Amino acid sequence: MGKSVYYQGGTLVLRDVDAQERPPAPFKLIRERWRCEGYHYGTIQSYLQEQDVRDSVPRWQPLNLEMQEAREAHDYQVAALAAWDMAGQRGSIVLPTGAGKTFVAIQAINLVNRSTIVVAPTIDLLHQWYARLVNAFGSEVGVYYSSEKKILPLTVTTYHSAGDLIAEYGNAFKLIIFDEVHHLPAPSWGEAALMAPAPLRLGLTATYPEEHEQTNGRWRVDDLVGPIVYTKRIEDLVGQQLAHYRTQRLRVDLTNEERSHYEADHSIYISFVRSRQLQRSHGSGWLMELMRLSAIDQQARRALLARQRLLQLLASCEGKFTALEALLREYIAERVLIFTEHNAVVYDIACRHLVPAITHESSAAERKHILDGFQAGHYRVIVTSRVLNEGVDVPEAKVAIVLGGTSGAREYIQRLGRVLRKVENRQAVLYEVIVRRTIEESKSQRRRTWQEGD
Amino acid sequence: MLTADLVRPRLRLRGAELSIDMLDEHSPAWLQTAKELIALLQEHVGQPLAIWDGALESYVGERIDYVVVRGLAKVLTDAATFMPLETPLPPVQLRERLFAHGPVFATPQLFQPRARYEVMQSVAGELGISSQEMEAALFADRPATYLLKDAGFEWTEEALLARYNLELARGVLYWASHITIEVSSNYKDLWRYIKFFKLMFWAKPKQGGGYRIDLDGPISPFVSSTLRYGRQMAAFLPALLLCERWQLLAQVRPPQARGEMTYRLDSTCSLRSFFKSSGLFDSRLEADFASEFEQKMGGKRGHWRLARESEVLLLGDTVMIPDFILTDDRDENRKIMIELVGFWHPQYLRRKIEKVRAANCASLLLLVYNGLNVTEEAFQGVASEVIFFQNKPVLKEVLERIETMAERLYGPRRKKTRVSEKRRKAKRKRGGDIADETTGER
Numbered sequence: 001m002g003k004s005v006y007y008q009g010g011t012l013v014l015r016d017v018d019a020q021e022r023p024p025a026p027f028k029l030i031r032e033r034w035r036c037e038g039y040h041y042g043t044i045q046s047y048l049q050e051q052d053v054r055d056s057v058p059r060w061q062p063l064n065l066e067m068q069e070a071r072e073a074h075d076y077q078v079a080a081l082a083a084w085d086m087a088g089q090r091g092s093i094v095l096p097t098g099a100g101k102t103f104v105a106i107q108a109i110n111l112v113n114r115s116t117i118v119v120a121p122t123i124d125l126l127h128q129w130y131a132r133l134v135n136a137f138g139s140e141v142g143v144y145y146s147s148e149k150k151i152l153p154l155t156v157t158t159y160h161s162a163g164d165l166i167a168e169y170g171n172a173f174k175l176i177i178f179d180e181v182h183h184l185p186a187p188s189w190g191e192a193a194l195m196a197p198a199p200l201r202l203g204l205t206a207t208y209p210e211e212h213e214q215t216n217g218r219w220r221v222d223d224l225v226g227p228i229v230y231t232k233r234i235e236d237l238v239g240q241q242l243a244h245y246r247t248q249r250l251r252v253d254l255t256n257e258e259r260s261h262y263e264a265d266h267s268i269y270i271s272f273v274r275s276r277q278l279q280r281s282h283g284s285g286w287l288m289e290l291m292r293l294s295a296i297d298q299q300a301r302r303a304l305l306a307r308q309r310l311l312q313l314l315a316s317c318e319g320k321f322t323a324l325e326a327l328l329r330e331y332i333a334e335r336v337l338i339f340t341e342h343n344a345v346v347y348d349i350a351c352r353h354l355v356p357a358i359t360h361e362s363s364a365a366e367r368k369h370i371l372d373g374f375q376a377g378h379y380r381v382i383v384t385s386r387v388l389n390e391g392v393d394v395p396e397a398k399v400a401i402v403l404g405g406t407s408g409a410r411e412y413i414q415r416l417g418r419v420l421r422k423v424e425n426r427q428a429v430l431y432e433v434i435v436r437r438t439i440e441e442s443k444s445q446r447r448r449t450w451q452e453g454d
Numbered sequence: 455m456l457t458a459d460l461v462r463p464r465l466r467l468r469g470a471e472l473s474i475d476m477l478d479e480h481s482p483a484w485l486q487t488a489k490e491l492i493a494l495l496q497e498h499v500g501q502p503l504a505i506w507d508g509a510l511e512s513y514v515g516e517r518i519d520y521v522v523v524r525g526l527a528k529v530l531t532d533a534a535t536f537m538p539l540e541t542p543l544p545p546v547q548l549r550e551r552l553f554a555h556g557p558v559f560a561t562p563q564l565f566q567p568r569a570r571y572e573v574m575q576s577v578a579g580e581l582g583i584s585s586q587e588m589e590a591a592l593f594a595d596r597p598a599t600y601l602l603k604d605a606g607f608e609w610t611e612e613a614l615l616a617r618y619n620l621e622l623a624r625g626v627l628y629w630a631s632h633i634t635i636e637v638s639s640n641y642k643d644l645w646r647y648i649k650f651f652k653l654m655f656w657a658k659p660k661q662g663g664g665y666r667i668d669l670d671g672p673i674s675p676f677v678s679s680t681l682r683y684g685r686q687m688a689a690f691l692p693a694l695l696l697c698e699r700w701q702l703l704a705q706v707r708p709p710q711a712r713g714e715m716t717y718r719l720d721s722t723c724s725l726r727s728f729f730k731s732s733g734l735f736d737s738r739l740e741a742d743f744a745s746e747f748e749q750k751m752g753g754k755r756g757h758w759r760l761a762r763e764s765e766v767l768l769l770g771d772t773v774m775i776p777d778f779i780l781t782d783d784r785d786e787n788r789k790i791m792i793e794l795v796g797f798w799h800p801q802y803l804r805r806k807i808e809k810v811r812a813a814n815c816a817s818l819l820l821l822v823y824n825g826l827n828v829t830e831e832a833f834q835g836v837a838s839e840v841i842f843f844q845n846k847p848v849l850k851e852v853l854e855r856i857e858t859m860a861e862r863l864y865g866p867r868r869k870k871t872r873v874s875e876k877r878r879k880a881k882r883k884r885g886g887d888i889a890d891e892t893t894g895e896r
Contacts, residue, residue: 361596
């Protein structure tokens with residue numbers, strides 16, 4: 001048998017090439033065989049041809065998709081795609097947030113028309129990519145992450161799961177797209193890019209890493225994806241949409257029974273934290289310290305349990321449900337988004353009011369179905385525990401209700417504030433429901449002072 | 455498998471050495487806890503996962519050793535089976551139908567004149583099921599609502615503590631970038647599992663027998679200390695425990711450690727495998743050959759000793775383990791290996807021939823079933839010898855070939871000497887191993 005090259009778990013391995021032969025630089029003689037990382041696949045092509053090495057790496061296939069995307073491309077999107085194409089279908093496109101990076105990627109997939117893998121930073125973004133790709137091509141799209149693993153010629157994954165997917169099926173994809181490509185210098189994030197043999201690569205970001213942030217000592221983003229092929233700055237884009245919403249805080253009371261439970265647990269918890277001066281000695285790491293102590297100190301354990309009980313009580317106290325019900329009645333004709341951090345509470349609300357829920361348990365398909373249904377008016381309310389990050393399309397809602405006080409809820413408000421866009425010239429309202437005379441109120445007070453001083 | 459939060463607090467770091475705070479498997483207190491947990495799980499057969507989780511939290515209560523208790527419970531639940539409730543329609547379809555009517559309230563409203571129960575009743579009616587059925591089915595696809603079908607395993611307290619300790623050791627290997635093992639038995643299972651878990655190995659024979667094996671993955675040489683293969687190494691550990699004498703040295707980076715740590719384990723530890731050792735014989739053909747050999751040539755009837763899969767031929771990134779090794783009882787350097795090539799799939803056969811060719815081994819005798827559609831040409835240029843057989847290998851023919859092979863490879867067989875004769879007789883008197891008296895002079 002003659003010489004050949006094959007794909008093995010993120011590496012390219014030469015078969016029947018002697019130790020004395022000198023294949024080009026990326027190959028190293030390791031365990032009696034010449035091996036190199038998958039991403040060199042493009043650059044070793046000339047060697048393979050010159051030396052007549054049989055190439056058994058590619059397992060990719062034509063996509064034969066039909067674009068159903070109705071949106072018209074902006075001039076800069078057309079230019080970005082052309083630049084990437086000119087650069088040999090490798091490299092990164094830098095566009096500001098909200099400038100339609102996904103749209104450019106869809107055009108690139110359509111142009112290449114071969115099996116493609118999209119790598120997204122979070123599961124929420126994976127779900128969004130999934131929905132966009134299904135809509136763009138009207139075909140089935142694979143998803144590969146912790147709770148769903150279905151591989152198709154067009155598949156979306158997360159940086160976290162990409163390594164496993166690439167190790168096993170890396171050579172099934174000719175194009176690899178890195179969303180938020182600036183994450184690649186992180187060791188565990190870049191590994192998949194290093195392993196993938198896909199010769200065609202597209203990086204997308206609003207903030208390309210500076211020269212010194214590019215490398216982690218092991219690889220540079222430019223080497224893994226190719227150089228920047230197109231940049232558009234935020235100043236260059238006109239018609240920036242501004243957030244148009246107001247925040248309304250609603251304070252509710254605990255019932256007498258809830259109050260007595262709350263006070264009892266609060267005193268157990270707070271007296272321990274104070275007596276040990278945890279906040280003073282450990283600063284922001286005080287909660288970690290409490291958790292550590294709870295495995296060796298009975299008092300600490302009681303304090304931690306008391307804290308858990310009171311958080312649970314605050315999350316599902318009657319007052320919040322009553323307030324929520326009142327708001328749902330008030331806005332009976334509006335599209336309403338409800339957020340709470342607690343999964344159990346999400347399903348409780350879903351059951352009580354018969355409204356769809358989105359949590360980390362929801363599959364990509366159901367999530368898409370719910371968001372589409374919400375947009376189309378089939379569903380009027382969504383209850384969710386997912387923090388919808390920047391870059392995730394938040395459905396157009398007139399009203400958002402955050403059952404909160406906790407850190408996740410605060411994060412949610414800040415993020416939602418940035419993404420809640422003006423809907424048909426009407427101002428959106430964001431209700432924050434917190435419990436009076438509890439830690440929720442003091443937290444929310446703190447946040448306010450912090451914001452004002454900011 | 456245990457989650458990181460259940461393993462981490464049980465690790466002890468001393469310098470660059472890492473050890474695990476394992477449970478004393480004979481501690482009455484832990485045996486009691488194990489017993490109570492096993493009983494608690496049994497009580498929850500038929501109940502949803504969420505109820506079991508709640509019961510477990512109540513059981514743990516204010517105990518400060520909750521990391522261990524939860525760990526033990528995790529071992530139990532991992533072995534148990536939770537199944538979704540069977541529903542008349544897929545829950546996702548029910549939700550789609552039902553939620554189109556939301557939001558609803560307990561009482562009728564101006565814009566929502568139908569209360570929750572009315573909506574439930576009418577949609578259930580449209581679907582031909584009862585509203586109770588619909589209520590139960592609504593989120594029946596959520597893991598929290600899955601029902602505990604059976605506890606999976608007849609746990610004893612001792613077995614639970616032992617398995618927990620094993621899972622802690624596996625847990626450490628989640629953070630392993632590289633492991634080195636030394637073994638001197640049970641290669642067949644070992645290699646089977648190394649392949650099964652898709653690990654890369656590099657083996658070297660050790661002086662005095664056995665092998666030193668480095669285990670990592672394809673990308674490891676390019677990305678120093680990647681933790682990508684930790685999960686596979688953790689999964690592999692029970693296979694190593696099947697061996698009799700072994701040592702393991704792992705390079706690990708648990709989150710609380712600054713740099714790389716070393717974790718050591720060897721066959722003196724009390725861990726036990728729950729993997730099954732493969733049976734003695736892979737096929738009827740092998741078993742028959744071995745028993746016919748014992749019957750006709752065993753004991754004093756022949757001068758060849760038959761051993762099973764005790765040699766490994768290292769072939770770079772793979773190995774070949776011949777089925778049998780025949781050793782001359784007068785000279786243990788006189789060895790012939792036998793590989794039975796039985797009723798195999800053509801694909802498998804092709805790989806086998808590739809391996810045999812790569813092994814380039816003159817002391818290997820292949821017994822090939824000739825119904826395989828494989829001709830002598832397929833073995834052209836192979837250093838090993840081949841005998842084709844019809845139904846089963848003919849022992850007489852095999853033995854004759856072995857003698858000629860041995861003669862060719864090792865020269866004529868050593869004659870009995872007087873000294874050795876005397877020694878052997880002396881040995882027999884002492885009741886030691888019975889030496890073969892009949893061989894040599896035929």
